[in-house]
Amino acid sequence: MKLCSKCKQKKELTEFRKYDACRDGLNCWCNECCSKYAKQHYQNDDENVKRRTEASEHCKPLLNEEFRIVAGCQRTWVSNLGRVLTKTKWGISHIRKPVLRKGSPYYQIYINEPPRHITYIHVLVCETFHGSRPKGLTKKGKPLYQVSHKDNNPTNNNANNLEWATVKENFNNSRHYFGMKKGFKHSEETKQKMKGNRNACRKNRHNALLKRNNQRIPETDINVWEVK
Numbered sequence: 001m002k003l004c005s006k007c008k009q010k011k012e013l014t015e016f017r018k019y020d021a022c023r024d025g026l027n028c029w030c031n032e033c034c035s036k037y038a039k040q041h042y043q044n045d046d047e048n049v050k051r052r053t054e055a056s057e058h059c060k061p062l063l064n065e066e067f068r069i070v071a072g073c074q075r076t077w078v079s080n081l082g083r084v085l086t087k088t089k090w091g092i093s094h095i096r097k098p099v100l101r102k103g104s105p106y107y108q109i110y111i112n113e114p115p116r117h118i119t120y121i122h123v124l125v126c127e128t129f130h131g132s133r134p135k136g137l138t139k140k141g142k143p144l145y146q147v148s149h150k151d152n153n154p155t156n157n158n159a160n161n162l163e164w165a166t167v168k169e170n171f172n173n174s175r176h177y178f179g180m181k182k183g184f185k186h187s188e189e190t191k192q193k194m195k196g197n198r199n200a201c202r203k204n205r206h207n208a209l210l211k212r213n214n215q216r217i218p219e220t221d222i223n224v225w226e227v228k
């Protein structure tokens with residue numbers, strides 16, 4: 001038996017948590033007193049409450065924004081402006097920060113519920129707002145229909161800016177973006193140059209894309225707020 005120094009009652013040793021700093025290796029408060037104190041402290045913590053209420057205002061839907069649930073998911077939503085929202089098991093929601101990975105100009109997101117995987121945000125938006133991907137395969141066995149950005153800005157994931165297009169249509173759209181007209185061909189000198197440093201060409205193209213993208217989603221820290 002041990003005396004709890006908070007409630008002044010004698011209790012059994014199993015009702016005390018381990019705490020190495022004490023002489024006998026057990027906490028001087030019993031488990032009940034500890035949990036009571038933690039609850040009160042959490043409710044009276046003004047900074048915590050303020051942080052959550054401030055974040056909630058930021059997480060509310062913007063003008064003309066609509067959140068829809070992602071097919072096959074239970075805790076992930078996507079909006080027509082390209083923002084992704086997830087809810088934890090405890091009912092707390094986050095606006096997710098989009099990721100730009102090396103070598104790709106498109107925003108990606110990690111879906112943290114089974115089956116866990118990384119997807120492109122523009123595909124999520126197009127699938128939830130324009131129906132699922134039309135069926136069809138190319139000769140190489142890849143899907144025939146891709147998501148096409150109408151203004152050729154790969155970071156503008158507005159639902160009005162996206163549509164399903166075949167590989168050929170999408171390629172022809174992007175040709176205008178790179179300044180090539182129909183029937184454009186590289187000269188043989190440039191072809192030989194490109195053979196040697198294909199990776200360098202890719203890097204240059206990627207950097208040029210990033211320079212053009214002035215319309216970025218504002219980067220936000222992880223916001224926490226409670227869903228009613």
Ligand SMILES: [Zn+2]
Pocket residue numbers: 004005006007008009029030031032033
């Ligand atoms: Zn106690």
